[in-house]
Amino acid sequence: MPTPLAYEEIKECFRRWQEADPAPKSELNYVNPYTLVVAVALSAQATDAGVNKATRALFEEVQTPQAMLELGEAGLIEHIKTIGLFRNKAKNVIALSRILVEEHDGEVPASRAALVALPGVGRKTANVVLNVAFGFPAQAVDTHIFRVSNRTGLAMGKDVLAVERAIEDRVPVQYQQHAHHWLILHGRYICVARKPRCPDCLIRDICTFEEKIL
DNA sequence: ATCCCGAGGG
DNA sequence: CCCTCTGGAT
Numbered sequence: 746m747p748t749p750l751a752y753e754e755i756k757e758c759f760r761r762w763q764e765a766d767p768a769p770k771s772e773l774n775y776v777n778p779y780t781l782v783v784a785v786a787l788s789a790q791a792t793d794a795g796v797n798k799a800t801r802a803l804f805e806e807v808q809t810p811q812a813m814l815e816l817g818e819a820g821l822i823e824h825i826k827t828i829g830l831f832r833n834k835a836k837n838v839i840a841l842s843r844i845l846v847e848e849h850d851g852e853v854p855a856s857r858a859a860l861v862a863l864p865g866v867g868r869k870t871a872n873v874v875l876n877v878a879f880g881f882p883a884q885a886v887d888t889h890i891f892r893v894s895n896r897t898g899l900a901m902g903k904d905v906l907a908v909e910r911a912i913e914d915r916v917p918v919q920y921q922q923h924a925h926h927w928l929i930l931h932g933r934y935i936c937v938a939r940k941p942r943c944p945d946c947l948i949r950d951i952c953t954f955e956e957k958i959l
Numbered sequence: 960a961t962c963c964c965g966a967g968g969g
Numbered sequence: 970c971c972c973t974c975t976g977g978a979t
Contacts, residue, residue, distance in 0.1 A: 773975075789976035795966060796975090829964040833977080867977050887975035905976095929975060938973060939969075 747898040747953055752915065755899055758948045759920040762927040765947060769926035771877050773797065778853035778878040779845070780804050783813070783838055785873045786865045791828050799825045810842035810851055837865025855879045869905065873925070882921035884912045889932025890925070896936060897952045899928075 750758070762769075773788060774797040775781040788796045803824040807813050813821065821835045828834065841863040845851055853874065854860060860871035872885035886894070886905040890912075894900040900911035916924050935946050936954075943955040 771975085785975070786977090788974085790963085790974055791965080791976095792967075792974045794974095798966095827965060829966075829974080830962095830976085831964070833963055837977085865977065869976060873975070885975070888973080889975065925975090933975085 747896055749901055750898040750951065754951050755915055756917050758899060758951060759916065759924065759927065761947045763920065769923055769930055771926065774800050774804065776804055776808055779810055780808055781878050782853055782874055785870045786838060787825060787828055787834050790830060795828055799828055810845040813838065813842040814846065834865065840864040841866060853878065876925050884909045885925055887929065890928045892938060893928050893932040893936045896954045897948065
């Protein structure tokens with residue numbers, strides 16, 4: 746089992762990620778805060794490539810909660826039925842769109858409490874929206890970040906909330922704004938779940954995971 | 960702890 | 970075949 750990295754090691758990891766990719770961004774397709782909320786809600790237990798394939802056509806037609814209500818649940822399902830969990834997701838997107846229209850003047854609220862109150866929006870989705878749409882240094886811990894944080898020893902924790910707090914406590918402040926995307930991209934392309942691509946890893950001399958799996 | 964649930968990869 | 974993918978609600 747990996748051991749926690751020292752502060753200077755953590756700092757060095759992010760220095761390298763920043764040097765390699767100074768302005769990392771989401772790979773999800775969206776055109777405004779509302780479509781970002783929808784895209785992230787659809788991305789649960791699904792690949793962003795699969796979500797983008799479906800939302801390409803959807804977001805040409807629908808860019809506001811009002812337009813989503815006009816499309817309706819059945820119409821939405823036609824667009825997203827290639828994505829896993831599509832029935833729950835369609836129901837939630839319609840319900841949250843109605844709340845945005847009725848209680849938030851059709852706008853996406855910039856507070857975690859208001860976001861989490863939306864159906865299908867949990868802490869992770871709310872933190873993504875706060876980070877990507879509103880520029881807050883929020884740490885959304887998804888499947889990639891949970892795995893990467895624990896494997897590398899960057900920010901260890903038994904559950905996602907513990908990892909979120911560990912990231913906030915241990916990642917230097919100047920890296921917190923982009924930490925979400927550096928970690929997720931590292932998990933998606935290098936530190937993958939099955940066979941991590943350690944030979945291609947920027948931090949392999951700091952991480953202790955590789956020697957364990959041999 | 961369990962359910963939801965399609966696509967893509969190995 | 971099995972596992973994984975930017976989880977959330979019950």
